[in-house]
Amino acid sequence: MSNAPLMPMATAVWLVENTTLTFKQIADFCKLHEVEIQGIADGEVAKGIKAYNPIISGQLSREEIELSSKDENRPLQIKSSDIEISNDEKKIKKYIPLSKRQDKPDSALWLIRQHNILKDSQIAKLVGITKNSVTSIRNKSYWNYNNLNPKDPVALNLFSQKDLMDAIEKAERRIKREKKEKEKQIKVNQTSL
Numbered sequence: 001m002s003n004a005p006l007m008p009m010a011t012a013v014w015l016v017e018n019t020t021l022t023f024k025q026i027a028d029f030c031k032l033h034e035v036e037i038q039g040i041a042d043g044e045v046a047k048g049i050k051a052y053n054p055i056i057s058g059q060l061s062r063e064e065i066e067l068s069s070k071d072e073n074r075p076l077q078i079k080s081s082d083i084e085i086s087n088d089e090k091k092i093k094k095y096i097p098l099s100k101r102q103d104k105p106d107s108a109l110w111l112i113r114q115h116n117i118l119k120d121s122q123i124a125k126l127v128g129i130t131k132n133s134v135t136s137i138r139n140k141s142y143w144n145y146n147n148l149n150p151k152d153p154v155a156l157n158l159f160s161q162k163d164l165m166d167a168i169e170k171a172e173r174r175i176k177r178e179k180k181e182k183e184k185q186i187k188v189n190q191t192s193l
Helices: 008-018 023-030 034-042 062-070 103-114 120-127 131-138 161-192
Strands: none
Touching (some): 008 034, 103 131, 120 131
16 A cells, blocks of 8 residues: 555645645655646646645644654655554444335245244344244244245345345354254263263
């Protein structure tokens, strides 16, 4: 990744207007040519570009600029601030139109048939219906069971494929854990005899 500041031309405009740095220092920092910096100072280059303050954006500190202003051989050092990008997006309940709400029981039936390792609570959470509804669909006692048609909920855009894969992985881990606990219990029972 380049070590240039964000918006190098706009940053150069700000540095030319607000500091006593040499053209070479500014050019090296902004990864531009000295002639471009000279043109910015003369008003020939970057006429319509609004100055961008690198101090406010956290790319430079006032102390760094002062140190380099006092020593013209000292290059400006960009602050290396690693920005942590979180992928933990808070799940927002999105509005489901009335026309799609009738697809929820159909989707629950599809999940029961295609991924029977999922618990009722997982299906209810994915699809957005109550656990009792999922249980009644599984037991075929749902009030409208005869009119249900299994439909893929990902295709209906009720949730993403990633959400489905996460739920399946969680169910598989639960099954492995329960199997280990069962084997452990059998061994305990055999040793106690």
